Amino acid sequence: MLKRLRIKFIAVIMSIVTVLFIVIFGLVLHLTKQNMERESLQLMRGMAFRPMMSAPMHKPDKMPENIRLPFFTVLIDEYGEIAAFGGDYFDLTDKEQLRDLVDAVNERSKETGVLSEYDLRYMKADNGRIKTIVFADISSEKAMINGLIRNSVIIGLIGYAVFFLISLLLSKWVTKPVEKTWNEQKQFIADASHELKTPLTVIMTNAEMMSDKSYSENDRDGFTKNILSTSKRMRGLVESLLELARLDNNKAQIILADVDLSKLINDSILPFEPLFFESGMELAADIDNGINVDGDKEKLRQVVNILLDNALKYSDTADKVVVKLRRQSSESILSVSSPGIALTNEECRNIFKRFYRMDKARNDGQSYGLGLSIADSIIKEHNGKIWAESSGGYNAFFVSLPL
Known part of the structure; x- marks a missing residue:
């Protein structure tokens, strides 16, 4: 019974720890991902809606200083001509690939989203005759999230092992009073059985001797007295046991x-x-x-x-x-x-x-x-x-x- 009790205690503790780890690490991952996505969208929005030059299809003379993410911008005029700029981080000379990116974005109704097959986040903006699409690379975000997941798993496994050892020690400490009570109860039952066995044996022996007609009347009277005295002692034992049981269960009527x-x-x-x-x-x-x-x-x-x-x-x-x-x-x-x-x-x-x-x-x-x-x-x-x-x-x- 004590072994099962310890197992249940450990199972409850580890279940609580598991739920806590899932909630904590899940929130950390979710909030980290949201913060990175929000910062990325803010930078992309700053790029998409900044004032354009009079020559719409020319690269701006000056890039915003607060733009730090790897990104590039695609401009589409009213005739469908495409121009792209964004530094040396991307190869923007492949017009066919740029056209595929623009088509993939146009297929989507949302103003912002992710092209998972290209590891790019996009944001659409309409600046009059020119449509602007800002693309930001999210491979670094994914790598950071994956690293965070990996670290969370490692920390979780280490924490899980530590909490398992702690719960193992706690289970022994928590069940120690139960073990003591259980052992005392077993000892109590064994002792009570032993004490009851002796008078019962005396009563049974005297009763058998009384039924033997070879004994005289005086002998039988002696057997009767033995049975009576032993029964009284046995009744005293039973009353004492009942008194202890009432006190243990707080059912004894204590009138203060x-x-x-x-x-x-x-x-x-x-x-x-x-x-x-x-x-x-x-x-x-x-x-x-x-x-x-x-x-x-x-x-x-x-x-x-x-x-x-x-x-x-x-x-x-x-x-x-x-x-x-x-x-x-x-x-x-x-x-x-x-x-x-x-x-x-x-x-x-x-x-x-x-x-x-x-x-x-x-x-x-x-x-x-x-x-x-x-x-x-x-x-x-x-x-x-x-x-x-x-x-x-x-x-x-x-x-x-x-x-």
């Missing part, structure tokens, strides 16, 4: 309101105190009062519960878990620190990934590694930050929310 974060954390701590006491740990709170944030009360409570539950599960000594809330500049900083095996910097970054669990947690059968991912998604919805730090035998989770 003014929330007393200090009171919310104090209220959330109360149900956990007996749980920590039963585990032989102390839950201590150091909460600044009067800290309010703009957020969803229930979602923020869910984040606090996730952090407290995480501390309860993974604290490895009968020590104290400390919950702090401080006001820092324009932010509120919540921290939950607990004793445990030190986390590496990589683990502090990866611990918020879905289904990420360290080796010890993988075998406890209590966690699917989705809680911190859900907390991370909720905090991001509140324009906040969540991160982990480890030092001095304590692992601490921090949440920053704007006041």
Whole structure:
């Protein structure tokens, strides 16, 4: 899929570049050709309509100084006699060829035009009894246009190659987030399938054993309890997956309101105190009062519960878990620190990934590694930050929310 996406991106970029090149070079050629033709016609018009001498069939004594193009003029009197002048650029002694040129011009109704077979542009003028036809050589114009086309093609090919390389690099850069999301999605599906496979296997095995009449009634009751407990854990996993899906699609109902974060954390701590006491740990709170944030009360409570539950599960000594809330500049900083095996910097970054669990947690059968991912998604919805730090035998989770 990513390969096709890159190909489509490159194809779109190169199509745009092709259209731009065609338009730009086409306009340059068109405007250049128009300018050359206009300048040529202006010079020819100056020659065709300049005052004639009294002796009509004689060459003028003085040529206009502004005439620079290779040209010649043919004069035709009322008797059809032809005279031509225009310098040494053309051979004007061949009367038959001059007659052919005059006839070719007379066949055309337009006052100006091009005799492509002769590479000449003509302009007709009627000065009373004498008709004037000015011819200008356009071979230099054609050579210039051809040279411009050749240079445009060369520049276009070079530019095309450069833009192709740039689009190739850009395609990798643009699709990098898509590739990351795609890989995470594949990993997520694989992990979810693996996590669902285990409880399903347990349920199926216990169900098959229940159907075996060789087992006693007490054994069957045990199989039923196993199925029930595994089903509850499986339901918890499915609910967590649905929660993540809603947060990813921005469909989770985030109801923003003014929330007393200090009171919310104090209220959330109360149900956990007996749980920590039963585990032989102390839950201590150091909460600044009067800290309010703009957020969803229930979602923020869910984040606090996730952090407290995480501390309860993974604290490895009968020590104290400390919950702090401080006001820092324009932010509120919540921290939950607990004793445990030190986390590496990589683990502090990866611990918020879905289904990420360290080796010890993988075998406890209590966690699917989705809680911190859900907390991370909720905090991001509140324009906040969540991160982990480890030092001095304590692992601490921090949440920053704007006041």
